[in-house]
Amino acid sequence: MKKKTLAAAMSLGMAFGAAQVQADSLLFPFYQTGNGVWTFLTLHTDLASVTHYIWNYDDLTTPATECIHEDAFGLMTPLDLVQQTVAHPSLSGLDLPAAFGDASVANYSLVSPAQGFMMVSDQIALESTIRGQAIVFDSNNNLLTAYKGLNNPGSTAIGTWNSIFTSKNSFDMTWYPTSVVATSWYVLVTGVGMDNIFNWAGQATLFNVIGFVFDRDENPRSGNVLRPITCHAVIDRTDIMTAAQLAHSVNGGYVWEGVAPNLVTGATGALMTKIETAPGIGTAQSLENAFPNLPY
Secondary structure, eight states: OOOOOHHHHHHHHHHHHHHOOBOOEEEEEEEEEBTTEEEEEEEEESSOEEEEEEEEEEETTSSSOOOEEEEEEEEEOTTEEEEEESBOHHHHSOOHHHHTTOOSBOOOBSOOSEEEEEEEEOOOSSTTOEEEEEEEEETTTTEEEEEEOBOOTTOOBTTBOOSTTTOBSEEEEEEOOTTTOEEEEEEEEEEBOTTOTTOOOOEEEEEEEEEEEEETTOOEEEOOOOEEEESEEEEOGGGTSOHHHHHHTTTOEEEEEEEEEOGGGTEEEEEEEEEEEETTTEEEEEEOOBSSOOOO
């Protein structure tokens, strides 16, 4: 396939998208850009296709928790490999496709600094035709983390992330002593309709499944705090525990936290990305352990 222009990719993508709503897609449940943070994306597809990028983000220049929809189209050749930044090169300061002679057409988010989630589709109604990986590099906190793009093998509908691989209903949440490590969680509500052009508005409520928080020596302390979330949110222990539970588990602990989705909004569960920062060492990110321990 000869090299296409970005304008041609956009016009072809819009026509393709209007004619076809089935695709094989990847969910990247957390990305961040700007202020010394970059997210890099690797994509590989089996067949030539228009690619559809969808970002849902919070603009980090504002205090509001948002979930703003942004999308764009690109092109990939057969058995193609695309490596790119998530933010546009004019914002990221990098342009991997140009630097390495990639003839495909990548596309980029035009908002930075931002954080949120993204989906990438190859617009082919066949399962397992696209795969990918995200790498988040935070130069401020010495953070380098990588994870694979998640797939929903049960559907080729764009925006459907309701399988056990991408929509969990409870989590084994753990943390280190707070004097050593600061812990927070990026919680993404998942379900059906996450490609909504009017912004994903799935709603879910976090709750304590058994009504106890345990300290690191398995001693329980009762209480239940409800935490409603629309689309996504960054939370910490103060969002899901009483004052007594916070004091009780300050040296580390465990809580079995449930997710009650509002099915009317299209939500079926959630994903959690745990963010742990140790002063003088840096930051780590990882998907929080789901309960029960089903396949990811």
